[in-house]
Amino acid sequence: MLELSLTDINALNYLKENLDLMDLLQKTVSQLQSMLAKSVEGPSEFRYGLVVVDNRDGTHFVTCANLVDNSNVPQLKNTLDQIHNMDEAALKKLYKQMLRSDSPDRSKGAGVGFIDIARKATKFEYDFVEVSESSSYFSLTSYV
Amino acid sequence: MQNLTIEATKRTPAIHFDFEKHQLSLAGESYPEDVNQFHGQVISALESYLAKTNNQAIQINFDLLYFNSSSAKALIRIFDMLDETAAHNKVSIHWMHEIDDDNIAELGEEFGEDLTNAHFQLVIKSSPEVSERVNE
Numbered sequence: 001m002l003e004l005s006l007t008d009i010n011a012l013n014y015l016k017e018n019l020d021l022m023d024l025l026q027k028t029v030s031q032l033q034s035m036l037a038k039s040v041e042g043p044s045e046f047r048y049g050l051v052v053v054d055n056r057d058g059t060h061f062v063t064c065a066n067l068v069d070n071s072n073v074p075q076l077k078n079t080l081d082q083i084h085n086m087d088e089a090a091l092k093k094l095y096k097q098m099l100r101s102d103s104p105d106r107s108k109g110a111g112v113g114f115i116d117i118a119r120k121a122t123k124f125e126y127d128f129v130e131v132s133e134s135s136s137y138f139s140l141t142s143y144v
Numbered sequence: 145m146q147n148l149t150i151e152a153t154k155r156t157p158a159i160h161f162d163f164e165k166h167q168l169s170l171a172g173e174s175y176p177e178d179v180n181q182f183h184g185q186v187i188s189a190l191e192s193y194l195a196k197t198n199n200q201a202i203q204i205n206f207d208l209l210y211f212n213s214s215s216a217k218a219l220i221r222i223f224d225m226l227d228e229t230a231a232h233n234k235v236s237i238h239w240m241h242e243i244d245d246d247n248i249a250e251l252g253e254e255f256g257e258d259l260t261n262a263h264f265q266l267v268i269k270s271s272p273e274v275s276e277r278v279n280e
Contacts, residue, residue, distance in 0.1 A: 023247060030212060092254065099213075099220045112213045 021060040031113030065139035171207035174215035183218035207240040230261030
Protein backbone atom coordinates (compact mmCIF):
# COMPACT_ATOMS: atom_id res chain seq x y z
CA MET A 1 0.00 0.00 0.00
CA LEU A 2 1.22 3.45 -0.93
CA GLU A 3 2.31 5.68 1.87
CA LEU A 4 2.53 9.39 1.49
CA SER A 5 5.06 11.25 3.55
CA LEU A 6 5.60 14.93 3.21
CA THR A 7 9.25 15.73 3.72
CA ASP A 8 9.17 19.34 2.62
CA ILE A 9 9.02 21.09 5.96
CA ASN A 10 7.65 24.28 4.44
CA ALA A 11 4.84 22.39 2.80
CA LEU A 12 4.09 20.56 6.03
CA ASN A 13 4.00 23.77 8.05
CA TYR A 14 1.82 25.37 5.42
CA LEU A 15 -0.68 22.55 5.68
CA LYS A 16 -0.69 22.76 9.47
CA GLU A 17 -1.71 26.39 9.10
CA ASN A 18 -4.48 25.39 6.70
CA LEU A 19 -6.15 22.41 8.33
CA ASP A 20 -9.11 22.34 5.97
CA LEU A 21 -6.72 22.05 3.06
CA MET A 22 -4.77 19.31 4.83
CA ASP A 23 -7.97 17.41 5.47
CA LEU A 24 -9.05 17.71 1.82
CA LEU A 25 -5.60 16.60 0.69
CA GLN A 26 -5.72 13.59 3.00
CA LYS A 27 -9.11 12.54 1.66
CA THR A 28 -8.01 13.05 -1.95
CA VAL A 29 -4.86 11.00 -1.55
CA SER A 30 -6.84 8.29 0.19
CA GLN A 31 -9.35 8.16 -2.66
CA LEU A 32 -6.63 8.16 -5.30
CA GLN A 33 -4.82 5.33 -3.53
CA SER A 34 -8.06 3.43 -3.46
CA MET A 35 -8.49 3.82 -7.22
CA LEU A 36 -4.91 2.91 -7.99
CA ALA A 37 -5.04 -0.14 -5.76
CA LYS A 38 -7.90 -1.49 -7.85
CA SER A 39 -5.80 -1.34 -11.01
CA VAL A 40 -2.67 -2.82 -9.51
CA GLU A 41 -2.97 -5.99 -11.57
CA GLY A 42 -3.70 -4.21 -14.82
CA PRO A 43 -1.59 -2.33 -17.32
CA SER A 44 1.14 -0.25 -15.72
CA GLU A 45 -0.16 3.11 -16.92
CA PHE A 46 -3.14 2.73 -14.62
CA ARG A 47 -1.01 2.53 -11.54
CA TYR A 48 0.09 6.14 -11.48
CA GLY A 49 -1.75 9.14 -10.20
CA LEU A 50 -0.93 12.72 -9.55
CA VAL A 51 -1.99 15.19 -6.91
CA VAL A 52 -1.71 18.94 -7.13
CA VAL A 53 -2.28 21.40 -4.31
CA ASP A 54 -2.56 25.03 -5.23
CA ASN A 55 -4.34 28.30 -4.73
CA ARG A 56 -6.45 30.20 -7.20
CA ASP A 57 -7.79 33.67 -6.43
CA GLY A 58 -7.31 33.08 -2.74
CA THR A 59 -9.00 29.69 -2.66
CA HIS A 60 -7.11 26.48 -2.05
CA PHE A 61 -7.87 23.45 -4.15
CA VAL A 62 -6.66 19.90 -4.57
CA THR A 63 -6.60 18.12 -7.90
CA CYS A 64 -6.00 14.44 -8.43
CA ALA A 65 -5.70 12.71 -11.77
CA ASN A 66 -5.12 9.22 -13.08
CA LEU A 67 -5.80 7.06 -16.10
CA VAL A 68 -8.83 4.83 -16.04
CA ASP A 69 -10.07 2.06 -18.29
CA ASN A 70 -12.76 3.31 -20.68
CA SER A 71 -15.04 0.53 -19.53
CA ASN A 72 -15.06 2.04 -16.04
CA VAL A 73 -15.89 5.56 -17.13
CA PRO A 74 -19.71 5.29 -17.29
CA GLN A 75 -20.03 3.98 -13.75
CA LEU A 76 -17.51 6.44 -12.37
CA LYS A 77 -19.22 9.34 -14.10
CA ASN A 78 -22.60 8.18 -12.90
CA THR A 79 -21.42 7.95 -9.30
CA LEU A 80 -19.85 11.39 -9.41
CA ASP A 81 -22.87 12.94 -11.15
CA GLN A 82 -25.11 11.62 -8.38
CA ILE A 83 -22.85 12.83 -5.62
CA HIS A 84 -22.47 16.20 -7.30
CA ASN A 85 -26.23 16.72 -7.17
CA MET A 86 -26.62 15.92 -3.50
CA ASP A 87 -26.99 18.44 -0.72
CA GLU A 88 -25.31 18.16 2.67
CA ALA A 89 -28.12 16.19 4.27
CA ALA A 90 -28.33 13.72 1.40
CA LEU A 91 -24.58 13.25 1.39
CA LYS A 92 -24.52 12.57 5.13
CA LYS A 93 -27.30 10.03 4.74
CA LEU A 94 -25.54 8.29 1.86
CA TYR A 95 -22.26 8.34 3.75
CA LYS A 96 -23.73 6.48 6.71
CA GLN A 97 -25.64 4.12 4.45
CA MET A 98 -22.42 3.17 2.68
CA LEU A 99 -20.59 2.75 5.97
CA ARG A 100 -23.26 0.37 7.18
CA SER A 101 -23.52 -1.62 3.96
CA ASP A 102 -22.09 -5.07 3.89
CA SER A 103 -21.33 -5.47 0.21
CA PRO A 104 -18.56 -8.00 -0.41
CA ASP A 105 -17.04 -5.57 -2.88
CA ARG A 106 -15.89 -3.45 -0.02
CA SER A 107 -13.44 -5.88 1.42
CA LYS A 108 -10.68 -3.34 1.70
CA GLY A 109 -12.36 0.03 1.75
CA ALA A 110 -15.63 1.63 2.66
CA GLY A 111 -16.44 3.00 -0.82
CA VAL A 112 -17.00 6.49 0.53
CA GLY A 113 -13.91 8.20 -0.85
CA PHE A 114 -15.74 10.52 -3.22
CA ILE A 115 -18.47 11.20 -0.69
CA ASP A 116 -15.80 12.13 1.85
CA ILE A 117 -14.34 14.66 -0.59
CA ALA A 118 -17.75 16.03 -1.56
CA ARG A 119 -18.67 16.57 2.09
CA LYS A 120 -15.46 18.36 2.91
CA ALA A 121 -15.12 20.55 -0.19
CA THR A 122 -17.20 23.66 -0.86
CA LYS A 123 -17.45 22.50 -4.47
CA PHE A 124 -15.82 20.03 -6.81
CA GLU A 125 -15.43 19.40 -10.55
CA TYR A 126 -14.38 16.38 -12.55
CA ASP A 127 -13.63 15.51 -16.10
CA PHE A 128 -12.93 12.52 -18.33
CA VAL A 129 -10.87 12.88 -21.45
CA GLU A 130 -10.45 9.90 -23.73
CA VAL A 131 -6.79 9.53 -24.57
CA SER A 132 -6.75 6.18 -26.31
CA GLU A 133 -8.98 3.34 -27.39
CA SER A 134 -8.75 1.82 -23.96
CA SER A 135 -8.13 4.63 -21.52
CA SER A 136 -9.29 8.02 -20.36
CA TYR A 137 -7.67 10.67 -18.23
CA PHE A 138 -9.78 11.28 -15.14
CA SER A 139 -9.30 14.39 -13.04
CA LEU A 140 -11.07 15.66 -9.97
CA THR A 141 -10.63 19.09 -8.42
CA SER A 142 -12.09 20.02 -5.06
CA TYR A 143 -12.07 23.41 -3.39
CA VAL A 144 -11.63 24.24 0.27
CA MET B 145 -13.29 -13.68 29.48
CA GLN B 146 -9.79 -12.38 28.92
CA ASN B 147 -9.28 -8.67 28.59
CA LEU B 148 -8.19 -7.36 25.24
CA THR B 149 -5.11 -5.19 25.22
CA ILE B 150 -3.42 -4.17 22.00
CA GLU B 151 -0.56 -1.69 21.96
CA ALA B 152 -0.89 1.28 19.64
CA THR B 153 1.14 1.35 16.45
CA LYS B 154 1.69 4.20 14.04
CA ARG B 155 -1.42 3.17 12.13
CA THR B 156 -3.59 1.47 14.70
CA PRO B 157 -5.08 2.62 17.99
CA ALA B 158 -4.35 1.26 21.46
CA ILE B 159 -7.15 -1.04 22.54
CA HIS B 160 -7.84 -1.64 26.16
CA PHE B 161 -10.96 -3.62 26.89
CA ASP B 162 -11.29 -4.44 30.59
CA PHE B 163 -14.19 -6.83 30.45
CA GLU B 164 -14.30 -7.41 34.22
CA LYS B 165 -14.64 -3.73 35.03
CA HIS B 166 -16.77 -3.11 31.91
CA GLN B 167 -14.45 -0.33 30.84
CA LEU B 168 -13.43 -0.18 27.22
CA SER B 169 -11.18 2.23 25.38
CA LEU B 170 -9.77 2.91 21.94
CA ALA B 171 -7.09 5.57 21.62
CA GLY B 172 -4.79 6.85 18.91
CA GLU B 173 -5.01 6.82 15.16
CA SER B 174 -6.63 4.32 12.89
CA TYR B 175 -5.60 3.70 9.30
CA PRO B 176 -4.51 0.08 9.32
CA GLU B 177 -3.13 -1.60 6.22
CA ASP B 178 -5.69 -4.34 6.59
CA VAL B 179 -8.81 -3.02 8.26
CA ASN B 180 -10.51 -6.39 8.46
CA GLN B 181 -7.54 -7.92 10.18
CA PHE B 182 -7.24 -5.23 12.82
CA HIS B 183 -10.80 -4.20 13.51
CA GLY B 184 -12.05 -7.70 12.91
CA GLN B 185 -10.48 -8.88 16.15
CA VAL B 186 -11.74 -5.84 18.04
CA ILE B 187 -15.31 -6.33 16.87
CA SER B 188 -15.10 -10.05 17.46
CA ALA B 189 -13.97 -9.61 21.07
CA LEU B 190 -16.65 -7.01 21.64
CA GLU B 191 -19.28 -9.33 20.22
CA SER B 192 -18.29 -12.17 22.54
CA TYR B 193 -18.25 -9.86 25.55
CA LEU B 194 -21.65 -8.29 24.79
CA ALA B 195 -23.25 -11.66 24.15
CA LYS B 196 -22.79 -12.57 27.79
CA THR B 197 -23.23 -9.19 29.41
CA ASN B 198 -26.48 -8.14 31.06
CA ASN B 199 -27.58 -5.41 33.44
CA GLN B 200 -24.12 -3.89 33.62
CA ALA B 201 -22.91 -0.30 33.38
CA ILE B 202 -20.54 -0.25 30.42
CA GLN B 203 -18.23 2.70 29.90
CA ILE B 204 -16.50 3.09 26.54
CA ASN B 205 -14.07 5.86 25.64
CA PHE B 206 -13.05 6.80 22.12
CA ASP B 207 -9.95 8.97 22.00
CA LEU B 208 -9.09 9.06 18.31
CA LEU B 209 -6.98 11.71 16.62
CA TYR B 210 -7.57 10.45 13.10
CA PHE B 211 -9.27 7.56 11.37
CA ASN B 212 -9.72 6.70 7.70
CA SER B 213 -13.01 5.76 6.09
CA SER B 214 -12.45 2.02 6.44
CA SER B 215 -12.01 2.55 10.15
CA ALA B 216 -15.15 4.70 10.16
CA LYS B 217 -16.97 1.65 8.89
CA ALA B 218 -15.73 -0.37 11.85
CA LEU B 219 -16.61 2.42 14.25
CA ILE B 220 -20.17 2.73 13.03
CA ARG B 221 -20.52 -1.02 13.46
CA ILE B 222 -19.26 -0.73 17.04
CA PHE B 223 -21.71 2.09 17.74
CA ASP B 224 -24.57 0.00 16.37
CA MET B 225 -23.51 -2.92 18.57
CA LEU B 226 -23.34 -0.66 21.61
CA ASP B 227 -26.77 0.78 20.95
CA GLU B 228 -28.20 -2.69 20.57
CA THR B 229 -26.74 -3.85 23.88
CA ALA B 230 -27.95 -0.69 25.58
CA ALA B 231 -31.41 -2.25 25.50
CA HIS B 232 -30.31 -4.47 28.40
CA ASN B 233 -27.19 -2.76 29.73
CA LYS B 234 -26.43 0.81 30.71
CA VAL B 235 -24.05 2.10 28.04
CA SER B 236 -22.10 5.32 28.34
CA ILE B 237 -20.00 6.47 25.39
CA HIS B 238 -17.40 9.21 25.79
CA TRP B 239 -16.07 10.67 22.57
CA MET B 240 -12.90 12.59 23.35
CA HIS B 241 -11.46 15.38 21.25
CA GLU B 242 -8.98 18.24 21.54
CA ILE B 243 -10.62 21.57 22.26
CA ASP B 244 -9.89 22.90 18.76
CA ASP B 245 -10.56 19.71 16.83
CA ASP B 246 -13.96 20.37 15.32
CA ASN B 247 -13.43 17.65 12.77
CA ILE B 248 -13.23 14.78 15.24
CA ALA B 249 -15.97 16.30 17.39
CA GLU B 250 -18.29 16.52 14.40
CA LEU B 251 -17.57 12.98 13.29
CA GLY B 252 -18.34 11.74 16.78
CA GLU B 253 -21.60 13.66 16.87
CA GLU B 254 -22.63 12.08 13.59
CA PHE B 255 -22.14 8.64 15.05
CA GLY B 256 -23.75 9.65 18.30
CA GLU B 257 -26.94 11.08 16.83
CA ASP B 258 -28.06 7.69 15.55
CA LEU B 259 -28.08 6.20 19.05
CA THR B 260 -31.43 5.48 20.61
CA ASN B 261 -30.48 3.70 23.82
CA ALA B 262 -26.83 4.29 24.56
CA HIS B 263 -25.76 7.55 26.16
CA PHE B 264 -23.33 9.68 24.15
CA GLN B 265 -21.16 12.53 25.37
CA LEU B 266 -18.47 14.67 23.75
CA VAL B 267 -15.54 15.19 26.08
CA ILE B 268 -12.94 17.91 25.60
CA LYS B 269 -9.54 16.49 26.45
CA SER B 270 -7.68 19.54 27.66
CA SER B 271 -10.08 20.38 30.43
CA PRO B 272 -11.53 18.37 33.31
CA GLU B 273 -14.99 19.65 32.47
CA VAL B 274 -17.23 17.66 30.25
CA SER B 275 -18.85 19.13 27.20
CA GLU B 276 -22.21 17.51 27.11
CA ARG B 277 -24.22 16.63 24.04
CA VAL B 278 -26.86 14.26 25.21
CA ASN B 279 -28.82 12.49 22.56
CA GLU B 280 -32.58 12.74 22.79
